[in-house]
Amino acid sequence: MIEQAAVALVFDDDNLELAHKLQLHRLIDDLGSICDIAEDVGDRIVIAALKRLL
Numbered sequence: 001m002i003e004q005a006a007v008a009l010v011f012d013d014d015n016l017e018l019a020h021k022l023q024l025h026r027l028i029d030d031l032g033s034i035c036d037i038a039e040d041v042g043d044r045i046v047i048a049a050l051k052r053l054l
Contacts, residue, residue, distance in 0.1 A: 003032040
């Protein structure tokens with residue numbers, strides 16, 4: 001959702017050339033992927049910590 005809003009803002013900006021818009025789109029996608037991976041790792045750490053306590 002945030003990624004889609006960010007991409008929409010990029011493509012609505014008339015001051016950027018298409019190449020820059022595409023680069024920013026790719027960057028936003030890559031950052032979203034990194035965030036998803038970090039969230040998954042965080043979830044696994046919580047699960048491992050809980051298992052260790054029990």
